[in-house]
Structure formats: structure tokens, C-alpha cells
Amino acid sequence: MVNIQTVKDKRKGINKSGYNNLAGYAFISPWLIGFIIFTVFPMLLALYFSFTEYDVLSTPKWIGLENYRNMFTSDDRFRTALSVTFQYVFTAIPLRLIFALFIAMLFVKNRKLVPLYRTIYYLPSIIGGSVAVAVMWRQLFGADGALNGVLSALGLLDKQISWIGNPDTSLWTLILLAVWQFGSPMLIFLAGLKQIPSSYYESASIDGANGIQQFVKITLPMLTPIILFNLVMQVISGFMAFTESYIITQGGPFDRTLFYALYLFQQGFQFYNMGYACALAWVLLLIMGVFTAIIFKTSNYWVYSESKGE
Template identity: 65%
Template sequence: MNKRERYNNVMGYLFISPWLIGFFIFTLFPIIASFILAFTRYDVLSPPRWIGIDNWFRLLEDTRYHNSLKATFYYVFTAVPLRLIFALLVAMLLKPSTRLAGLYRGIYYLPSLIGGSVAVAVVWRQVFGSEGLINFILGMMGIKGLNWLGNPSTAIWTLIILAVWQFGSPMLIFLAGLKQIPDSLYEAASIDGAKGWDQFIKITLPMLSPVILFNLIMQIINGFMVFTQAYIITSGGPLDTTLFYSLYLYQKAFQSFEMGYASAMAWVLLMIIAFFTALAFKSSRFWVYYESEEGK
């Protein structure tokens, strides 16, 4: 090893040391610790007690846990596709570069900017309340409203709508992707007589598929981690229909202090997310189009 290489090695580790130290303390150690905790009973006050695989068996029998799985899957697999479709539609709408494009982008991004805040969650509870804005508007049209948040079949939809409303980030990513598609492709298609829908299916979607994959993975990961809105708007009710994974984990870990059990839950979540991320990657070779392959 010459002097220069040694210097670079020292400097490299010096520069990344803040992250590296943080990685060991705040990420790697906690991940390993939570895996070990998953085999114990631990309530913070007394030392953890080894109970083997009891926690994992308990997951199989815990009906509330099953409710939370059901609610989470229902949420992820409706909110994510709807949000992505909506994001793509709005991106198509905002694609033309007009003088007002910047303003429009700002307006349509605004819901995403504020949608994750406590303020919006609090207001959302009012909007969908029995005497809220939605029922008021329905009332003006002569329709009798519902108790949206108290009804087990509608409560989760108030959260799904809130999630879809925050379409801003995937929309901006789609928009950047749409602008990358060369105009010449559309022009050639027009000459061949392909109309709007055909162009969308045969040009826009394939050219955009890498971006769709990226958005899909990020949104699935985010979807599984949703917490604040459900905590504030529905608190998991009614009848556990909105008891999202993070919410139940929070209740177990920090309200009833079953830290061992909650750690087992956290690890299952990690595996679920890893599974769906891998699935999206694996499936991508069937539907994601990479331009560079064309040259082979």
C-alpha cells in the first residue's frame, strides 16, 4: 500500500465517520437488539426474560394482530395504487410547459406538503365528522350523510382518501420522467396514426416504467409505515378496522410496555417489507423497460 492509498483510506473513514458511528449506534445495534428482544419478555422496569419463541407463537393467535395485518394490507393495496394512478394523471395534466406550469405544480404539490401534518389530521377528523364538511355538502345536495369515522366500512377510506390526496411527490417524479421521453417518439407515432390512448399504452407507460417501479417501491414502504394520521384521526377504531401495523406496535411497545412482543412484530414487518420490495424488483423484468437493453 503506498502512501497515497493509505492517506485516502484514513481520510475516507474520517469523512464518513459521522455516518458510520451513527449507523452502528442508531441503526445496526438497535436492529440486532430488537431481534434478541423478540425472544424475551421485557417491560422496561424489570430486566428482559428469555421466553424463546413464545412471542412468535403469540403472533399467530393474537386476533388484534390479525386485524392490524388486515387493515394494513387493505390500506397499502388500495392507497398505493390509487395514489400512483392519481399522481400519473396529474403529471400528464401538468406536462405542457406553459407560463403557469410552475404555479400549477406548486398548487398540486401543496396537499403533499401539509398532508402529513398533525394540523391536517385534526382538520380531517372534522371534515369527515358527523357534523363535518362532507356531510354538510351532501346535505346541501339532499343526501343524508354518514358517520364516516364511526362506521367500520368507511373509516379506513377517510385515511385512504387522505393518502391519495398526498400524491405530490410521486407526481413530481412522474413529471420529471415524462419530460425525459423524447418528443420524436410521439411524433413518429402520430405519423403512423397512433392516437392518444395508443400512444399512452405503447410509449408513455413503457418509457415511464422504471420511474413507476421506483415510485411503487417507495410508496409500498411508506404505506406499511403509516402512523400519525391513523393515530390522530381514528386511533385504530372502529372495531380495529384502521389499526395499522405501526399503531398496534406503538400500543404494544409504548402503552402496555410489551417491548419483546412488539420487537417480534417489528421484525415481521421488516420481513414483509423486504418481501414486497423483492417481489417488485423481481417482477420488474416482466414489465419494466430499460432502454439500454435495446442496443444488445
């Protein structure tokens, strides 16, 4: 962990640890207080529910590890949801990040028209969760959608197919939707790229480094804290992906787009198995915890920190 590494570093000059403790807690106090009031209680309650049979309508009944046992022994949909989610995370997220970084690189220089371009490429991300997106995606990839319109005009379509509803393609349209909405990591990359002091590039130019060399020697290393951030957050958001399948496919056809978070929601709010849903949530937390921990652990080797002070 970058930050923790920083903390671990015994820095000279700071030995007024009492003052620092006080200042540290003062600065983080908003979060700490909020954490205790608004988060710890609901989280612990959710943990407690995960050991109960809780149908939302009556008081929870303690059943120990039963929910967890069912999940791993007899729940096929749990396995389906996991595999769909892994497919999604391992395809959509890398594509989205690469795309976001690539486009951000194109848009970092303040040339003419670039502000307009940035806006155009950010547009998809601001319609993401709206009701309109479901209708829109159907207009594009439905049986009567624009894609089929183009294909049939080219004579490539032999029968009506709904790309959203077909079991072989539905997950891919959702992945495409996710990649298409690369605006938020792009924006973060842009901000990160802009933070790299231009003097670095100037001196590299003087040394005769070309574009690719500059990218590898300066841009990438300087951007690693931001890459780390985007990687961690996108992996988390990938595992928790919900809205797309909730409003577009509802997990169908036959669970081909059953995202983990959607399954959890179905169990909790549609089947009224809130206890089971909470157990699912904690298992997801553990899975994501492992991934995040791996990313953070390896980050020591690839994240460059300006503030480490070599």
C-alpha cells in the first residue's frame, strides 16, 4: 500500500507524535464520526442478518452458518452469478481502463476543439443510470435497433436477432455499455496527466527522448498512483455492477447476465431472503477484499510516489 508505506517510513523531522496524533484525528474526524454513526451500525447489522433467516417482514431468526453453507453447497445461481461477474470484470474493466487512458492521452493537450471532444466523449457517462438508457440500448441492439438496421442494409442479417436478448450476445452488449461509459476513469486520468509537471517533459525533450520514450519514462510512472486508484475503484465497481442488468436485462436470458449484485438484490428484495442476501454480500466483500489486497500489495513494486522522497 502506497499510503501505508509512506506512513511506515520513519521520517526524520517528525517526532512530535502527540501533536500529529491529534492533528491526524482532527483531520479524519469527519469520516471517523460518520463511519461510526452511519456505516458501522448498518454493516454490523448486515453481518448479523447474514447469520439469520430474515424475510424483511418479521424478526430475523438465528440459523448460524446455514446461509453460507447453502451458498456453497446447493446454490447453482450463486455459481452462475459469480462466473458472469468474473467474465464481466475481466473483460469490461481492462478494456474500459485502457480506452480511458488512451482517450485521456489524446485529450490532454489543449489544442483547438479539444474541450469539445472531451465533452463529447464524456456524454455517454452522464446518461448511464437514467431510465432512458434502457430504451436507448434497445434502440441500438434490439431486434428493430439501429445495428440490425445497418446490418440488414448491408445484407448481413439473415434473421431477426435481439443482441440484448440473445443468450450468446446479451452479456457482451452490457460489456460494451460499460466500456462505452469510460468517462469517469478518463476524467481522473486527465486530471492525473495534468498534474505531471511539464518541466519533466521539457527536460526529456532536451535529452532527445521521443514520444514513446517520454510516455514510458515519465507519463506512466508519474501516473501510477492514479492508475492504482482507477484500477482499485473500477475493479470494485465491476464486481458491484448492478444498474445495467437491473434496468436492461433483469439478468436474463436464463441468467446469462445475472450480475452478482443483481442476484443479491433479487434474493433480498424480490425473494425476501434478506439474510441470504447479506451472506452473499459478505462473501462478495471477501472476494473483492482479496483482489484489492493483491492490488495494494503489488503496488509497492509498481507505484511511484513523489512523496516517498528517495
